[in-house]
Amino acid sequence: MGILEKGLEALYPSSIYCVSCGSIIDATRNYALCDACAEKLHWLGQKTCSRCGKILNEEDRHDLCWDCRQFAHDFDRSYTCVQYGLYERGILMDYKYRGKSYIGRKLGDILYDRISLEEEVFDLIVPVPMHRKKEAKRGYNQAKIMAAQLARRMKLPCAAGLLERVRETLPMKGLGAFERHMNLEGAFRISRQSHYELKEKRILLVDDIYTTGSTLDACSKVLRQAGAGRICGLTFACGANIPPKQ
Numbered sequence: 027m028g029i030l031e032k033g034l035e036a037l038y039p040s041s042i043y044c045v046s047c048g049s050i051i052d053a054t055r056n057y058a059l060c061d062a063c064a065e066k067l068h069w070l071g072q073k074t075c076s077r078c079g080k081i082l083n084e085e086d087r088h089d090l091c092w093d094c095r096q097f098a099h100d101f102d103r104s105y106t107c108v109q110y111g112l113y114e115r116g117i118l119m120d121y122k123y124r125g126k127s128y129i130g131r132k133l134g135d136i137l138y139d140r141i142s143l144e145e146e147v148f149d150l151i152v153p154v155p156m157h158r159k160k161e162a163k164r165g166y167n168q169a170k171i172m173a174a175q176l177a178r179r180m181k182l183p184c185a186a187g188l189l190e191r192v193r194e195t196l197p198m199k200g201l202g203a204f205e206r207h208m209n210l211e212g213a214f215r216i217s218r219q220s221h222y223e224l225k226e227k228r229i230l231l232v233d234d235i236y237t238t239g240s241t242l243d244a245c246s247k248v249l250r251q252a253g254a255g256r257i258c259g260l261t262f263a264c265g266a267n268i269p270p271k272q
């Protein structure tokens with residue numbers, strides 16, 4: 027645990043309050059969620075998109091979600107934990123915009139349990155980077171804290187400085203898949219300071235939320251060009267499988 031995290035742990039003991047509603051819980055609760063909130067989250071069901079991991083209806087006759095049937099991806103596979111809804115939004119808003127960076131470790135634990143269900147082997151955990159100006163303003167990169175906890179649990183290196191975001195991009199909210207793709211064109215690169223050998227390396231990219239996959243795609247493209255082997259994504263939440271309104 028770093029000094030910053032130790033300080034935060036003292037200020038906000040992460041296992042005493044539910045990360046979603048703030049009610050008092052005991053330390054035995056999974057992920058620091060009270061029972062009521064754990065039940066309200068939209069945990070993934072049996073049926074998920076065989077490419078991006080988005081949650082599909084049990085009666086869906088497709089193996090792929092609507093997005094994955096329209097667009098190819100640069101990553102090999104992606105996994106997620108919950109579908110983005112009211113409670114998931116609340117947790118992520120607190121985590122990203124209200125300074126509650128300690129939530130990241132709990133999300134990292136959730137990611138660990140999720141990826142442990144899969145027969146995947148990785149060499150390196152890579153968080154999706156933020157632009158340094160944005161990270162400086164927020165004080166932390168939410169993907170990095172989650173990835174660091176996941177890496178600790180998986181006993182793998184967390185290559186936080188491997189990728190960098192070289193271009194400030196428009197907020198993705200409200201953009202369609204193609205616009206998202208264009209918005210991220212050339213936004214990432216391998217950091218010049220990075221000493222990681224990427225040839226044939228199996229990489230797990232970590233982000234907080236998966237919408238159309240354009241962020242994971244843009245990162246995967248750069249890693250692929252640098253010689254990476256299998257590239258997977260892992261996010262806390264994913265958007266719903268809904269075709270966009272025409």
Ligand SMILES: [Zn+2]
Nearest residue numbers: 044047060063
């Ligand atoms: Zn709660």
Ligand SMILES: [Zn+2]
Nearest residue numbers: 075078091094
């Ligand atoms: Zn999909």
